Amino acid sequence: MTYLNTPKNYDVSDLHLICDDCGGDQIIETPQGYVCKMCGIELEVPKMEYHRPYGDNKLQHAPLGRTQIGYHFERMRNPLSKRLNTLSRLQNIKDNEKVMANITKNLISKLSSHLDLPRSLFQIYFKKYLEIRKKLSKGTKYRSPEKLVPIVIYYSTKFRNIPINASDLLEITDIEKKDFDSFRLQLIHFWPEYLERNRKKYILKRVMEVAEKYKLGMKFYSLSHRLLEKLWEGIKCTKDDVVAGLISSIVILCNYKDTVPVNQICTTLNIRMSTIQSQVRRKIFERFQIPGFQTLVKSSEILHKLLESLDILNMENSSSNNKKQIQISSNTNYNNKKEDNRNISKIKIRDKLKISLELIEINLSNVKYIQNALNNNDTYKFALFNKKYRKNKTCHLLILRINQKIKKSRPKLEHQRYNSFFFLKDSKGPPQITI
DNA sequence: GTCCAACCATTACAGGTGAG
DNA sequence: CTCACCTGTAATGGTTGGAC
Incomplete structure (x- = not known):
């Protein structure tokens, strides 16, 4: 590769450039590089930026920002080099917490924009980060922004009932899944209010996402809502997405079997269909002691009967008249x-x-x-x-x-x-x- | 209309992980 | 070590669409 040092007031034709593709010599200069006039291909020869030539008898000064006090050899030759060194050292002293805060802010911005999270949450994430970091003793591994920021973003977002995908988050961060999961248990000490969050609201938001994506309408949503209320105590002991998948799948199998495959719902919610199958078997069939469970899809008729008996499908009698x-x-x-x-x-x-x-x-x-x-x-x-x-x-x-x-x-x-x-x-x- | 391949949904099962 | 829970994936089954 040829690097060209191009002085001011020059003509491109003086460089005798030839197109890599067509061999033509009609080359023009564009802000991005050299381009062949005939075929429009950009040449591999990079366009180098030209600045004033280096003069070793002059100190190089940056016009803006922090003062750049010459190169090392220039400073050594200068009669005031000792003083310059001292000043330089003093200038480079920074407060560690400020450095960490800057790293954190950058990381929060980066992750939020990757995951399309609302910009308004930035300050909430940052405050929660500082709050938890303060409680963590020095030397603990979770104090580092690389580990703590993803955790804070995930749980703060969920706390506000905004859907967030943990695997997407983990993909773009440095924290390992093992560390991410193990902090879940510690979270209770630093953020006890998290346990009080409204899980039902989050789950219903996920159900709403499904309803909107597959255009299932408000009837699907209200059926799922009623099913969630009726079965909540029996099905709540698992991940929010699994609960959302469970009630969505049951309603789909009962009322929308030919509209959307259950597998699609599970994919949308980032869970496996086999998880839903085992949930239905244990939490519905075994729990209510209903015989005849074969597989998730094959048991849809029994599920339909169950929903009828729970008076969920009958929307007109939605008031709790049998309760x-x-x-x-x-x-x-x-x-x-x-x-x-x-x-x-x-x-x-x-x-x-x-x-x-x-x-x-x-x-x-x-x-x-x-x-x-x-x-x-x-x-x-x-x-x-x-x-x-x-x-x-x-x-x-x-x-x-x-x-x-x-x-x-x-x-x-x-x-x-x-x-x-x-x-x-x-x-x-x-x-x-x-x- | 029949055959066949491709594709997708569903099922079954092995395996990882963490709590007790 | 066992169990519960969940994930990953291969196997199986069903549907669709193109070629003849």
Whole structure:
């Protein structure tokens, strides 16, 4: 490759350039380089920028920005070189935190623009980054912007119910998936409010994305919404995208089977269809003890019957007319709030499936699941807190006895959310509650 | 109308990962 | 070490469209 040092006031023809492609000598100069007039090809010969020639008897000064105090040899020859060195060293001293802040800002900008995230979130990311970094002790690996920024961006975005794809994020960052995942457990210490985020809102946003992409309309959305509300307690213990995929797939299989393949929905939500299949098998069929599960698609008719029995498909009767709300009057009303009444709701799964089961949902506020020697395989035990607890440090004990017939299908309790849970019973008699 | 290849959806299963 | 959960992928099945 030939490098040309082209002085001012020269003619391109003086350079005797020849086109690499057609061999023509009609070459013109453009801002991008030399171009053949005949075939329009840009020549491989690079166009070099010309500046004034170097004069070793002059100091090179940059006109703007930081002062450039000559080259090394020039400085050495200068009688004031020691002073220049000192000044140069002083000028280069920078506050480390400022340097890190700049790196962080650049990284946030880069990742946000790659993922098309709203520009308005920039300051939120930066503040959250500083907040978490402050809590991390020096020397910890997550203090570096390369690791902390992706984590902050991911969780801050999800916290605001804006969909974000973790694998896309990981692709353009330096953090390993292993580190990214392991910080999830630590996140609770630095950001306990994250656990309180509105997951349902995020999931419904994902469902809305599916509805818009495949033009399924608002009916699809409202069916999914109702299904989510009815099954929430049983299906919530997994990733948000999986829950969104699960309810979308069930509604698709029941009402839109010929419109969109389930596989497409899963691809849109970045999950595997096999995941949805196992979710349906365990969380719908095994949970409700419905026999006859073959595969996801082949079981669509049974799912349709289930949705009918849950009164989800009947949009006209959308009011909860078959949902019994039972208020338990109690003098343990904490802070005199209406919401603190204990609600017991029953949803009957009708005989279309010939299953005589009832799904009991009990929402309890100010309770704590007791995990100690008091527990055995036959009961759940909860502590009910009230005003008395504050004064006397005493509380009521709520014991829920599990019906022996369905003991095998005892649902797993999530240790983080005690105040609402489901269990199944057969149709004979009410659940036994001892207070 | 039939055949066949290409493509896509679905199913089945092995394997990775992390919690207990 | 076991189990639950999820992912990745090969195998299988079904559909579509072009050639004859």
